[in-house]
Amino acid sequence: MSGAVKKPCIKCLLSDLDESEILGQIKKLILLMPESEKCGETEYKRRLDICRECASLSFGTCEVCGCYAELRAIKRNNRCPHEKHFW
Numbered sequence: 001m002s003g004a005v006k007k008p009c010i011k012c013l014l015s016d017l018d019e020s021e022i023l024g025q026i027k028k029l030i031l032l033m034p035e036s037e038k039c040g041e042t043e044y045k046r047r048l049d050i051c052r053e054c055a056s057l058s059f060g061t062c063e064v065c066g067c068y069a070e071l072r073a074i075k076r077n078n079r080c081p082h083e084k085h086f087w
């Protein structure tokens with residue numbers, strides 16, 4: 001048995017998941033992401049605070065790019081697609 005971390009299945013339709021499953025999948029993806037690709041806890045919280053106040057945030061999704069806000073915000077090199085908040 002290898003020590004490899006198994007990636008979570010991301011092929012489910014959203015209609016087949018409940019909200020807690022979606023959040024669980026997002027958290028798993030963030031955990032599996034290499035630390036070198038993440039922006040750091042303080043910056044992550046700052047970004048999420050910006051998203052919380054944004055009119056384009058809807059049900060955890062950025063309506064501009066279609067990404068889950070948490071997944072978009074955690075990546076070091078990602079920027080806000082609105083370009084009103086430069087990351």
Ligand code: SF4
Binds near residue numbers: 057062069079
């Ligand atoms: S990524 Fe930018 S546009 Fe999208 S919800 Fe966050 S602040 Fe708003």
